[in-house]
Amino acid sequence: MIRIQLEPVGQSIEVEPGARLRDVLFAYGVEFPCGGRGHCRKCRVRVLSGRVPPTEADRSVFNEDELAEGWRLACRILPETDLVLEVGQWQAVILADESPFVFTPSEGFGIAVDVGTTTLVAQLVDLETGHVLGLESRLNPQLRYGADVMSRIEYALQPGGLEELCSILRTAVGSMVERLTSLLADPSRLHHVVLVGNTVMHHLFCHLSPEPLSHYPFQPEDLELKTFAPAQLGWSIPNAALVQFLPCVGGFVGSDILAGILATGLDRTTQIQALIDLGTNGEIVLGSSTRILCASTAAGPAFEGGRISYGMRAATGAIAGARVENGQLRLEVLGGTAPRGICGSGLVDLVAVGLQLGWIRPDGRFAGPRKDWELHSAVKLTQRDVRELQLAKAAVAAGFQVLLRRLGLGPDQVARLYLAGAFGNYVNPSSARAIGLLDLPPERIVHAGNTALTGAKIALFLSPEDRRFTALRMRVEHVALGGDPSFEESFVAEMSFPIQDRLR
Numbered sequence: 001m002i003r004i005q006l007e008p009v010g011q012s013i014e015v016e017p018g019a020r021l022r023d024v025l026f027a028y029g030v031e032f033p034c035g036g037r038g039h040c041r042k043c044r045v046r047v048l049s050g051r052v053p054p055t056e057a058d059r060s061v062f063n064e065d066e067l068a069e070g071w072r073l074a075c076r077i078l079p080e081t082d083l084v085l086e087v088g089q090w091q092a093v094i095l096a097d098e099s100p101f102v103f104t105p106s107e108g109f110g111i112a113v114d115v116g117t118t119t120l121v122a123q124l125v126d127l128e129t130g131h132v133l134g135l136e137s138r139l140n141p142q143l144r145y146g147a148d149v150m151s152r153i154e155y156a157l158q159p160g161g162l163e164e165l166c167s168i169l170r171t172a173v174g175s176m177v178e179r180l181t182s183l184l185a186d187p188s189r190l191h192h193v194v195l196v197g198n199t200v201m202h203h204l205f206c207h208l209s210p211e212p213l214s215h216y217p218f219q220p221e222d223l224e225l226k227t228f229a230p231a232q233l234g235w236s237i238p239n240a241a242l243v244q245f246l247p248c249v250g251g252f253v254g255s256d257i258l259a260g261i262l263a264t265g266l267d268r269t270t271q272i273q274a275l276i277d278l279g280t281n282g283e284i285v286l287g288s289s290t291r292i293l294c295a296s297t298a299a300g301p302a303f304e305g306g307r308i309s310y311g312m313r314a315a316t317g318a319i320a321g322a323r324v325e326n327g328q329l330r331l332e333v334l335g336g337t338a339p340r341g342i343c344g345s346g347l348v349d350l351v352a353v354g355l356q357l358g359w360i361r362p363d364g365r366f367a368g369p370r371k372d373w374e375l376h377s378a379v380k381l382t383q384r385d386v387r388e389l390q391l392a393k394a395a396v397a398a399g400f401q402v403l404l405r406r407l408g409l410g411p412d413q414v415a416r417l418y419l420a421g422a423f424g425n426y427v428n429p430s431s432a433r434a435i436g437l438l439d440l441p442p443e444r445i446v447h448a449g450n451t452a453l454t455g456a457k458i459a460l461f462l463s464p465e466d467r468r469f470t471a472l473r474m475r476v477e478h479v480a481l482g483g484d485p486s487f488e489e490s491f492v493a494e495m496s497f498p499i500q501d502r503l504r
Contacts, residue, residue, distance in 0.1 A: 001014040002080070007086050031312075042312070045085045047070040047071075050083035110191060111180055111460075113195045113456065117200070117201060120139070122177060123180075136179055149200040195244065196254070217483070246456070247473055263452075266288070273414065273416045276419055281297070282299040286409075295481050297396055305344055319342045344426075347389055348427055348435060351381075362497045364495070394491050402490060
């Protein structure tokens with residue numbers, strides 16, 4: 001066995017010679033957003049002791065100075081000698097939810113679970129009072145196979161891939177549910193477990209092939225409500241408890257968005273309102289009690305720090321905000337540490353500041369001879385990063401425009417826009433408007449928290465025979481943006497950033 005010492009966390013692990021480090025370093029804060037393909041440099045570690053010759057993948061992402069300092073891609077290390085590695089153990093921000101909601105008291109207890117692509121969050125709820133009695137959260141263990149859903153789909157289509165992704169997800173969620181159940185004096189009073197998630201998470205948890213989601217028109221055959229007995233999932237909780245994964249709407253619009261509609265009350269208001277969950281797939285809902293449209297747009301991972309040169313999730317060391325104060329750039333860094341990278345909200349703020357100062361032009365290029373923007377000795381914003389944000393924001397803005405046109409509306413007729421999800425809850429509305437992501441005054445934009453989890457808690461109070469979710473799902477019209485001829489035209493138009501004078 002080979003001994004690997006991890007610093008500064010002070011942990012020591014043993015692996016077999018030639019073992020893949022992806023499977024063991026994930027638990028110590030090393031992430032593998034590209035699924036270990038050697039493309040993203042996010043799994044970088046520094047070799048402090050031992051011999052690890054650089055691979056071709058290392059040479060493609062690190063310069064000679066970095067290689068000489070010992071930087072390597074963890075996904076490419078096949079250890080043959082004892083090593084000492086410097087790893088970054090980051091504490092992620094997990095978005096739980098304590099939003100109040102209307103319910104009819106019931107007996108017993110329930111558990112609501114938000115099965116996110118990045119994080120898993122579960123809450124134990126007293127069905128008589130609506131109080132949250134316990135919280136469990138963790139990173140989705142599928143992250144080591146890629147940060148985005150397309151990486152998961154690609155892995156699931158390999159021999160044995162679907163079985164592996166399904167097994168580790170069910171085990172992870174099951175361990176959270178079991179820990180919450182152990183808080184009950186009488187576990188037999190756990191009656192209901194409700195899970196929500198995007199379409200890919202729905203398929204991978206339910207052991208359904210995501211193959212139809214890998215190609216146009218991205219329409220899976222099975223989006224239905226799935227019901228399980230705990231024993232089917234290998235969970236050690238009372239087998240009388242009903243476990244349900246709520247139904248999806250269509251394409252990449254999952255039950256998390258259906259839950260979000262319930263949580264915001266968008267289906268019950270006479271005003272035109274919108275709900276947007278900003279992530280790799282930007283889900284957009286627009287409408288009122290009269291008519292509701294939804295769509296999913298491939299925004300790419302920029303909002304979550306993906307494909308950004310020094311990008312990272314919203315975790316310790318991430319630049320999460322930026323502003324100009326007395327002519328000086330001020331950075332907000334999570335955890336109060338030195339900057340290690342840039343998360344989505346920080347990326348939006350930085351580009352908004354760059355536009356305000358005239359350092360970034362409306363076409364997205366740096367003004368003058370500048371090729372990148374050094375924010376700290378260890379972090380830069382590059383021209384490619386700005387382009388990635390342009391692509392992401394154009395996809396969301398164009399999708400929103402398509403739904404507005406379908407309803408014959410303009411942005412000024414939207415009374416309220418709810419921003420959901422981890423990125424949506426931290427992005428600065430003024431900065432989002434400054435880059436053209438959201439064409440609404442900031443006062444109409446509401447940070448809505450984890451609407452998926454709130455909606456899942458509301459579903460706990462509905463009986464298994466209650467058809468409310470089914471009825472709501474039938475009311476929501478799914479718009480396939482790829483089939484709308486105006487989407488591409490809007491996408492091209494939205495690539496540019498707004499001229500700042502228009503916003504003052």
